[in-house]
Amino acid sequence: MQAKGSAVLVAILAIPPATAQTCADFAGAAKVDSERYVLAYRTKPDKIAVGQHFSMDLAVCPKESQNTPESVRVDAYMPEHRHGMNYRATVKPADGGRYLAEGFMFHMPGRWEFIFEVRGGGKTDRVTRSVTLE
Amino acid sequence: MCNANFQSRITSHLVTLFRTMRQSLLAVFLVVACLPWHGVAQNPDGTLLDFTDAEVRAVLRHGPWPIPWSRDPSNRVSGQPDAIALGERLFFEPRLSADGTVSCATCHVPERSFTDGLRVGRGRQEVDRHTPTILNVRLNRWFGWDGAGDSLWAQSIRPMLDTRELAASEAHIGRLIRSDRDLACRYGRAFGVPPAANDDTIMVDAAKALAAFQETLVTGRTPFDDFRDALKRGDRGAASRYPEDAQRGLRIFVGKGRCSVCHFGPNFSNGEFEEIGIPHYLKAGGIDWGRAQGIKAVLANRFSLLRAYNDDPARASAVSSRHVELNLRNYGEFRIPSLRNVALTAPYMHNGHYATLSEVVRHYSEIDPLRLHLGPEIYDSDGVAIDLQLPTILKPLNLTEREIADVVAFLETLTDSDSRRPRRAPEAAACR
Numbered sequence: 001m002q003a004k005g006s007a008v009l010v011a012i013l014a015i016p017p018a019t020a021q022t023c024a025d026f027a028g029a030a031k032v033d034s035e036r037y038v039l040a041y042r043t044k045p046d047k048i049a050v051g052q053h054f055s056m057d058l059a060v061c062p063k064e065s066q067n068t069p070e071s072v073r074v075d076a077y078m079p080e081h082r083h084g085m086n087y088r089a090t091v092k093p094a095d096g097g098r099y100l101a102e103g104f105m106f107h108m109p110g111r112w113e114f115i116f117e118v119r120g121g122g123k124t125d126r127v128t129r130s131v132t133l134e
Numbered sequence: 135m136c137n138a139n140f141q142s143r144i145t146s147h148l149v150t151l152f153r154t155m156r157q158s159l160l161a162v163f164l165v166v167a168c169l170p171w172h173g174v175a176q177n178p179d180g181t182l183l184d185f186t187d188a189e190v191r192a193v194l195r196h197g198p199w200p201i202p203w204s205r206d207p208s209n210r211v212s213g214q215p216d217a218i219a220l221g222e223r224l225f226f227e228p229r230l231s232a233d234g235t236v237s238c239a240t241c242h243v244p245e246r247s248f249t250d251g252l253r254v255g256r257g258r259q260e261v262d263r264h265t266p267t268i269l270n271v272r273l274n275r276w277f278g279w280d281g282a283g284d285s286l287w288a289q290s291i292r293p294m295l296d297t298r299e300l301a302a303s304e305a306h307i308g309r310l311i312r313s314d315r316d317l318a319c320r321y322g323r324a325f326g327v328p329p330a331a332n333d334d335t336i337m338v339d340a341a342k343a344l345a346a347f348q349e350t351l352v353t354g355r356t357p358f359d360d361f362r363d364a365l366k367r368g369d370r371g372a373a374s375r376y377p378e379d380a381q382r383g384l385r386i387f388v389g390k391g392r393c394s395v396c397h398f399g400p401n402f403s404n405g406e407f408e409e410i411g412i413p414h415y416l417k418a419g420g421i422d423w424g425r426a427q428g429i430k431a432v433l434a435n436r437f438s439l440l441r442a443y444n445d446d447p448a449r450a451s452a453v454s455s456r457h458v459e460l461n462l463r464n465y466g467e468f469r470i471p472s473l474r475n476v477a478l479t480a481p482y483m484h485n486g487h488y489a490t491l492s493e494v495v496r497h498y499s500e501i502d503p504l505r506l507h508l509g510p511e512i513y514d515s516d517g518v519a520i521d522l523q524l525p526t527i528l529k530p531l532n533l534t535e536r537e538i539a540d541v542v543a544f545l546e547t548l549t550d551s552d553s554r555r556p557r558r559a560p561e562a563a564a565c566r
Contacts, residue, residue: 103457
């Protein structure tokens with residue numbers, strides 16, 4: 001178990017931290033600002049279909065002199081229905097300072113909110129972004 | 135307006151009749167029997183309601199139908215004819231049960247749309263839930279009312295081992311398939327090797343053959359599909375033949391009834407779970423916690439897609455199982471069923487609580503939000519109930535009697551009449 005934990009740690013350390021340019025260069029991504037970070041994300045596939053799993057490429061770029069993110073969490077919620085997804089999305093570091101979030105499914109048409117939580121420097125930034133499915 | 139296969143079959147019958155029997159009157163009778171809408175009352179005045187653009191878009195989301203075939207990557211014999219033949223034979227085989235009296239077809243009766251017409255199913259003993267149809271079951275993401283199965287083949291194992299249903303064991307199934315010459319021969323054809331010595335392997339393979347057969351149980355086109363496609367191509371003439379009461383019911387279904395939020399898409403189900411205020415106490419005592427039990431069961435199941443028997447090396451088929459998690463709201467939820475052929479699958483709900491479609495629609499019309507959500511009540515230090523911010527999807531619709539009848543009329547147009555006449559048993563030819 002210790003060897004596996006070490007491998008994960010090495011993988012995280014080996015990823016170069018995202019810079020503002022990482023988000024600027026993220027082609028086709030939607031951008032959303034929190035107090036200390038810029039988040040750029042793109043779902044796969046681009047068009048989210050009701051009842052179909054999808055994933056998300058995500059970059060979290062610290063604004064000037066802000067801390068590198070220590071953890072990133074993405075969830076989703078349906079405000080009008082007051083429920084979330086039936087699945088827990090997982091976020092893993094990926095190439096180029098990005099993250100890969102997997103396991104999303106919006107199981108109903110209507111307005112959903114992505115909820116992004118970025119923890120760094122002992123504080124958590126929380127920001128939401130709406131998407132409506134027909 | 136008959137589907138292509140049916141039309142082709144009827145045409146073939148007609149040619150034969152005209153050439154060999156020349157019984158014109160009978161031929162005319164068959165033509166009449168094949169008129170549009172499969173026996174649903176037509177709309178003689180040709181009225182087409184003034185559907186808004188938003189309503190049309192909502193209606194179009196319920197098609198096209200049928201959905202193209204795609205194989206199940208977790209089942210290496212999905213779609214294979216030899217496996218389908220073996221699965222069909224096993225489906226009707228009572229020797230699969232411990233005492234040789236019960237088969238899959240005991241509860242999933244072909245002439246009853248693969249249900250049994252009973253409030254709750256009965257194998258060797260009565261069970262707690264209604265027998266769901268297995269027509270179109272290949273389109274499910276989760277299987278069983280609580281989703282305790284994450285694949286059709288894993289779900290097919292459950293009733294074989296349940297002591298109230300077939301009450302078999304891995305050893306019993308292994309012994310049967312190894313010792314019966316015909317079954318062993320078919321197993322060899324389907325899997326390319328003779329039945330193994332390992333009972334688990336044989337039982338899982340038998341379940342995969344059963345799944346391959348069940349994947350072929352699909353419903354055909356319905357009056358609703360013809361209406362939907364007419365709307366899609368802007369053919370008002372064809373669309374206006376759809377019964378007017380069904381049009382009104384459809385408008386409620388996609389509009390103020392919000393039924394299509396859950397009964398979404400071509401199969402009229404989003405494949406997930408909901409709590410709708412149906413009594414959840416079991417006859418024998420205790421509570422049926424539905425989806426909450428299902429999530430626990432699937433995560434503990436040694437035959438789930440997360441385990442070794444999944445034939446999909448990439449495990450992409452296991453994404454739902456990998457990410458599903460238990461939430462408070464899952465207590466008392468049950469799977470949202472497809473509504474295709476719903477008029478043929480009474481009684482309704484997970485425990486057969488309602489005998490008719492009218493009762494079901496009335497349930498949603500008069501639903502009491504206070505009956506929803508079975509989670510434990512939580513109180514603050516002053517004894518005041520804390521608002522748990524639980525879901526608020528269902529609200530009373532307060533439908534009139536005519537509106538209830540209209541929704542039922544719409545649901546009846548989701549019937550594929552051809553599926554009333556399925557093959558009853560496998561062909562007799564033995565495997566050599």
